[in-house]
Amino acid sequence: MKASATILLAALLVLAAAGATAAVPLPATLNLEPGLVEIKATYNGGRVLVTGTAPAGVDVVLRLTGESEDTVLSKKGRVAGVLWMNTGTVTLHNAPTAYMLYLPKALSQGTEEALDALDMGYSALRRQVEVVSPGNDQDFEFHEFVRLKKRSGLYKIHPNAVEYANNGGAQSFSCGIFAPPRMHQGDYKVDAVLVRNGVVLGVLSQTLKIREKGFPxxxxxxxxxxxxxxxxxxxxxxxxxxxxxxxxxxxxxxxx
Amino acid sequence: MFHLYMPIAGNSTNVLVILAVGGGVGLLSGIFGVGGGFLMTPLLIMMGIPPTVAAASDSNQIVGASTSGTLAHYRLGNVDFKMGILLLIGGVAGGTVGVQIIKVLRASGNADFLITVTYVIMLGFVGSYMFVESLQGLRKNRVASTEPVARKESGYARFMKSLPWQTRFEKSGIEVSYLMPLLLGTLVGILAAIMGVGGGFIMVPVMVYLLRMPMHVVVGTTLFQILFTCVNVTIMQASTNHTVDFVLAVMLLAGSTIGAQFGARISRKMGGDQLKILLAALVLIVMVKMLVSLLVPPSIMLAFKGGH
Known part of the structure; x- marks a missing residue:
């Protein structure tokens, strides 16, 4: 059940300061242990250990993304000036069922904008999700959707979650991921995003499978x-x- | 530890908590002859179960609780089968009409507002009336007397007597026309379908005040009727919406079937007016809860769809 990938990234290491580029091979690996989480009768969430290697000096952000789906929600609004009721529906297209980021210490103090610059975080997700509703409140509605998802534990940003250890020339990284029981059976993409100096050097991907087994x-x-x-x-x-x-x-x- | 996974709800839950919730609601069901959906569904939603699954699985467990409660009340001589079946026939017809009415109302736009406001006003009116009436009853007569036959010969009573096809309901000790339970059952069925509730809360006062049945027989007979309503809802929900979580229902059942047995015994020991005043208080609490949820701004402006 151990899933592993060793990918030699032919990513271009952008030397941003010098404004020059140089092709540098980027050896990196990403492993999930286990790669398959089974939902049995007494299941109460699953733990997955994510490990891998990356070149020294490169930061690793782990991103877990669920399958995209269309979500229809009720919108609350005021009726007759005083009563709060469902006043319409909001449909979100292409919103992942789960979205979690696991940050290393070096990137944990950063702002939402800093994550956005790496095309990660809720602002980046906003560009991917289409919000369909009457009126012009789509950004606010997306914000409320994220709050709803956060409350159910399916959207979360975990600071100081990825740890490093020196391993010869490369560095190894590790992070424990908890899949809450609300993560339904399905395929979840786990990405290791390699970052240096605010630039994404490359992305490694693995699939975490969650499957019901036995009585469920x-x-x-x-x-x-x-x-x-x-x-x-x-x-x-x-x-x-x-x-x-x-x-x-x-x-x-x-x-x- | 002690967690079970609910495949349809897509979440896990602590078995002991669900057993306790089921037991508490089953107890109320056995005492008052209400399904308890008004309490159970919001509790389950608070525990992280999707509203549609909470409502449908609750219907499934009410089948068990009301079977257990009906049996207990039957042994105590509290079930008027003849009346129950007539009300049920009316209820099914009313439910079918109500579903069509709700479609028309929804298409017209302001339906949710009208329904909610009507519901709150009705609960407030019924609750207050029952409360005051049973309080007067308790003051006048310390010994529990459940027969409201000594009422004055009102226009309503004369109207009841003037209807054709009069028949005697032995268990209830009343004589009314076949038309009354059929018509009232239809009315409650329509209201229940429009409001998306089981109808126990509306049916109990209807039986006490409009059919003038003794309170204990009302409780047993409502449970008998709720049993069939919930079998119907469970099968419909399972076949069309796939929202019945059997694992959740079984856990709730284990608690509620036991609770219903104790509830029936407690019910028997209480006087009719005591029962009524407690039920009135419960109805008023539900009304206040609904009112608060309407008046206090929600913390999140979006919500998952469904539920009561």
């Missing part, structure tokens, strides 16, 4: 594949449980 997989396949049968079975089991409990109580506590 059985329930899901029944619920989505045979909805009516599932509903009838669920009702019958509930009925039987009610009858059973009624019988148990009759035997156990008759007098009153």
């Amino acid at each position: 997989a059985l329930i899901s396949s029944l619920a989505f594949g045979h909805g009516t049968l599932y509903g009838i079975l669920a009702s019958l089991i509930a009925l039987a449980a009610g009858l059973f409990m009624g019988t148990v109580f009759k035997g156990g506590k008759g007098a009153h």
Whole structure:
């Protein structure tokens, strides 16, 4: 289940200060352990250790991105001047189900703008997501969407999360990632973004698979594949449980 | 530890917490003959379960709780099957009409506002009326008397007697026309469908004040009726929206079926007016909660869709 990739990046190392460019091979690796997280009956989130190597002096930012989906949300607004109610819908196209950044210490003090310059963070995400709603509040609505996602733990920026260790000429990095139980089964892209002097040198990618197994997989396949049968079975089991409990109580506590 | 994964809700939860929530709501269900969706659904949403899944799985567990409660009340002689079936037929017809009405209302724009305001006003009116009426009852007569037969011969009573097809409902000890439960059932069905609630809260006062049934029989009979309503909702939700989480429902069931048994026993020990005044307080609490949620600005201006 160990996923690994050793990619020799033929990225151009931009010597920004000199304004010159030079092709420098960039040896780097990215591993996920495990690469597959299984959701079983007692699942309460999964831990994944991300490790890899990068050239010395290069910072590594880890970015976890869920599959893109369309999300329809209710918008709250004032009605009759005093009552807060659902007043319409907001649709977000191409918003990832999860978005998490894991920053090294060197980049943890930076601002949202600094992350944006690296094409990461919520401002960068805003450019990718299309917000469809009446009115001109799309930026505000995206901001509220991010707050909603943050509250459910699916969007988060973790400072001081990536740690380095010297390993000969290269440096190795490591970071523990926790996949909360709300991260549904699916494929999640884990990128290691290599940064030096505020410039992205290259990106390594791996796929983290989250899959239901055993009882949860059985329930899901029944619920989505045979909805009516599932509903009838669920009702019958509930009925039987009610009858059973009624019988148990009759035997156990008759007098009153 | 003690966590179980709910595949349809897409989250995990602590088993002990869900058992406790189920037990508490089952207890209320057994005492008052209400489904408890008004309490359970918001609690589940607070625990991170999507609103649509919370509402649908709650319906599934109410099947179990109301079976358990109906059985307990049946043994105590509190279920009027004849009345329950008539109300149920009316309820199904009303529900079907209500779903169509809501479509028309939604298309017209301001539906949500009208529905919510009507709901709050109705809960406030019903709750206050029950509260005052049962308080007067308690003051007048310390011994619990549930038969409201000594009322004055009002226009309403004369109207009831003038209807054709009069029949006697033995368990309830009343004689009314077949038309009354059918019509009232339809009315409650329409309201319940429009407001997206189970209807226990509307049905209980209707049975007490408009059908003049004794409070204990009302509780048992409502539970019998809720059982069928929720079987219908569970199957519909599972087949069309895929929002019933069986793992969640089973955990809730384990708590609520036990709670309902104790609830039925507590209900039996209380007088009719005591039961009514407590239910009135519960109705008023729900009304205040709704009012607060309407008046206080939300912390986030967007919300996931669904729920009650």
